[in-house]
Amino acid sequence: DRSWGQDFPWNEVRRAQSRGALVGVVVYDLIPIEHPEFIEAGLRIPFRxxxxxxxxxxxxxxxxxxxxxxxxxxxxxxxxxxxxxNRPLPMRAFTLGAKLDGTTADQAIRPELLTLMDSAVPGGVYLMVGTVTSRKGHALALEACERIWAAGGDARLVIAGKNGCAGDALVDRIRQHPRLGERVFWFDDLNDAELSWCFRQASALITASQAEGFNLPIVEALSHGCPVFASDLPVHREVGGEFATYFPAGDPAALARLITDHPRQPRRQSQTSLPGFRWPDWNESCESLLKAVLELAQQVKPECSPQADLRAQATPAPVRPRSAA
Incomplete structure (x- = not known):
């Protein structure tokens, strides 16, 4: 299990192949190639x-x-x-799991969270989860909220995630925001219990990413019954299906309208928290990965005969929610 980089064990990989092993690579995304503007300059060529x-x-x-x-x-x-x-590479997708394993019933929630996540806030409390980087759309969410505040609205924006762009203008914008501690809040150290509580209390999760390979917070939010406002990317529709609400990527005005209209549209809220939503846990995810690996191995080398007990354990990938029209 190794990440990409200069220390990737290519020699060991080649040695294993020379002895008959098949080599499969799990790919999370190709963002450094497709969207290099979001990646540090020094990482682009090494990744390619x-x-x-x-x-x-x-x-x-x-x-x-x-x-x-x-x-x-x-x-x-x-x-x-x-x-x-010269040869096409066989590919298959598997299903990531979703479960906040560190959650226990007796873990205390910090008082600051209890106060600011009050569901009685007239304009709602909107949550963003994930590393703070320019790709994730925090600047767009801030702009959407600033439009709401300028019009007299009272929405709160809670950011939960570590700083992934130290020294970046985005970080300065958040930390120096005139509404920080009043309408804007940033936590970089929430534990699983606190994050789970935030999902249950938030008016909606906002995910305004411009590029993703999956976006796990969508699943975590929907699994907690939390509505999701997601930028309209193919992968977001794949993951969120009919259970999420989408706005045009890069459009803060559209997101501001969603936030403003949300408290007055209970039908939309009930729609995005349908009890029919279910996502596999990490055990099922492992089974999905195992199934994909076994099937691809047999496709590459038909004479392979995976062990029957492994084949029996590998269950089909769960059906995704139907994509929204």
Missing amino acids: DWWNRVERTADFLVTISRSVVDDIARIQRGRPKVERQ
């Missing part, structure tokens, strides 16, 4: 070099969403013919 070697070396790929499969295929089609690999 790593990916080029994956394409030359791997026997198959497993991705965390069907959208990533589409991204890989699109990148491969866009290459000049002379640069394309």
